[in-house]
Amino acid sequence: MFKKSVRKTALILVRTAVLSAALTALFSIAAFAENVEKSKFDTGPLILRGIVCLAIGFFIAAIITGTMKSKLNTVRGNNYASEYIVPSSFTVGRANEVYLYNKVDKLARPQAREEDDGNG
């Protein structure tokens, strides 16, 4: 009985905390919006930003959902026998490297343009 009431109280506290955080975030966004550059909210860039965010969001969601799906399939063949290696039986008798050649690529660094003194 006591455990149940403690659990209920904890749930209420968590919900209150989440609601407070959400309200705080909303007020912060509203206050910030007052000072933000107006050009950010032009329709064109906003729609483009939304589409890109949706694409990234669904890509991440697909990875997460795919991982959840893979947990349902546990029958998998085993193409290896690493669990059956006799301990200390793996011996490398020959291990050497032979240097062949090298190749050097160079890329010019962007140089800062010197300001010309005006002559006229």
Add this chain to the structure above:
Amino acid sequence: MPKLSEYKCLNCNGALVFDSKLQKMKCPFCDSSFTVEELSAPDSQLGAGNIEGDSWAQDITPNTWADGETDGLFSYVCRSCGGEIIGDANMAATSCPYCGNPVVVLGAFTGKLKPDYVIPFKLSKDDAISALSRHLQGKRLLPKVFKDENKLKEIKGFYVPFWVFDSELYGNYSYKTTRIHRWSDKYYDYTETKFYDVFREGNISFRSVPIDGSEKFDDMLMESIEPFDFSEAVDFKTAYLAGYLADKFDVNTDISWKRAGTRMANTTQQSFYDTVTGYDSVRQNSGECTVLSKSAKYALFPVWMLSTVWKDKTYTFAMNGQTGKFVGDLPVDKKAAARWLIGLGIGIAAAIFLITLLFI
């Protein structure tokens, strides 16, 4: 008629079964228990090649069977109730469908058919049922009604025949590798790439690589429940089979060796590859893997097989009867998957959108 073996309690003559918790033969009627060694008398006949009076049972040819329908079927008579037990040529242990007494077909283990080892069951039927419940938990995309509506159709403890291979392999591999060094001066960024040939050669040994020796059991399912701990294997005695089902092998060593050889070769290749370190890129150029020695043993490994039915589809699960590893494919709730995808997608997109508005 072929010889069937039933293990009877020395006190009350009830049918004994092998108890996985006690690792002894136990009488379910009077609770007496006996070691396997105390009940090994029938095994003394296995090595002789033939049990006196034993022959494979005659084919069943009643008038009602069509031609060819009874090919491969054999009948046995239960010693306890006289009921007829029908089985195929590979059946080695079963229970009488009339009185439930566990029986062992001694003819399945005579001569060359006698297994070298057996890993006794360590986990019981209740453990398998509990493992199934745990397997269904925590799966967010599993249809909620699956847990409630699926019916455990059957659960059987099988001793699955395995070929167990020991082998020593020799590997010889060469690789193309590079090392990259970068530096800069005032005007250029430099990238130096050095190219090498790398060689690795050596030996590796494998012990007790198990390959399923029965066509009845899906190879992928049996590989999924590995590994089996062969250090717990004991010399074969028919008493271990009492209370369980068993088949003898119907896949020979040559076919099984192909699979074992492939797995060992893959591991050898990977092991040598893992020794090539200290480079920025590594690519195998050539390699060969030679078998120096190989041997095979015939063993029976414990597997609990469960099947459930849901929406007229049978789902098969398997549990390693020694380690408890549980596998089995489950259905996907497509609507739940779509809800998760859309919900997560929109949620993550909204969070990214807000963050970009605030900070970019």
